[in-house]
Amino acid sequence: MYDPTIFENLKVAFENQVYDLDNLDRKITITNRVDRMDFAIMARDFAIQFTLTDQPNVTAEIVLGASVNDLAGEILELPGMNLGCSLLVRFTKRIQNVAIQCELIDQALTTIWENEIQLTQTLSFVYEQEASSYLDIIEVKFKSKLNEEHMGDIADFLDHVLETLEVLTGL
Template sequence: MFDPTAFDNIKVVIEGEIYDRDLDGEIKVVDRNDWINAAKLSRKYEISFTVSGYNDQEIAAIMTLEAGLENLSAELLGTGAGDHLAGCIVGISFSLLHKNEIQVFQSIQDRLEEIWGSDREIIQSIHLPPLAENQWIRNVASVSFNRLVYEEQIDDLTNMIDYMAESLSKLKKIIE
């Protein structure tokens, strides 16, 4: 038997919380990925959901957990000096389908800053089909925390699911 890493423990709690909310009908899980990169000894977990009743092709939230070799080795070796690396990176993003209009982008930015705080880095990236005649684009708005998250902060991560659902509700009003 092995002792699970911080990444494993955080992943299990987050996944359980999201699937419990899916079973309760509050949200709908639409995708899940769990990658292991054997070349770089890193892991990445991603789970996507939307609010029940929403079209996941139009709007969805994605939570990502990542841990690299330095995170794993700091935890497993436990040398003390590297303990501050024994966590994982958490990312939040929102996939939105909307018209390519500057006021929509600004409204999305304002809402996300309102919910997540203006001290968070929020970056919007668009995917635009260049030959399409319509004005619809795919926008991925990412919220970055620019720090590691540790097992002691698992309760904060489960609260983030509430903020993600709230974000979806407010963003849905903008893109309608």
């Protein structure tokens, strides 16, 4: 009999709650969804991207991943392995004043997410166009792996994502 992996269980839990925020609560608008098996490295990833309803200028993308080691370790029931999934939230936002806005974003996200994350901001602009604004890709990567014990935390996690979208929209 088929026994779903940690990845499958978490993917379904995230998917259900995010779709509820879109379809039932109407707090967000889902703009993209990816469910991929990477055969080159035998890994899985699931991503779902969305914006706050009527505020399309800042996006959030939740990315859940499972490596071959995690998938194989679970399927083969290998003892002593720290099995689970990686979790990353990627926000995108246009900014004009790099020095000020990036620091404000760093402070705001550190307050919201506390010590659970590794935070990076990557800036880009289109070559040969005047750089009046930059695309800021803000990645919030979680230090520890997720497993089924974290299912009850998904609603709180999504509240933090929505709070981050609201803060980023205001900056």
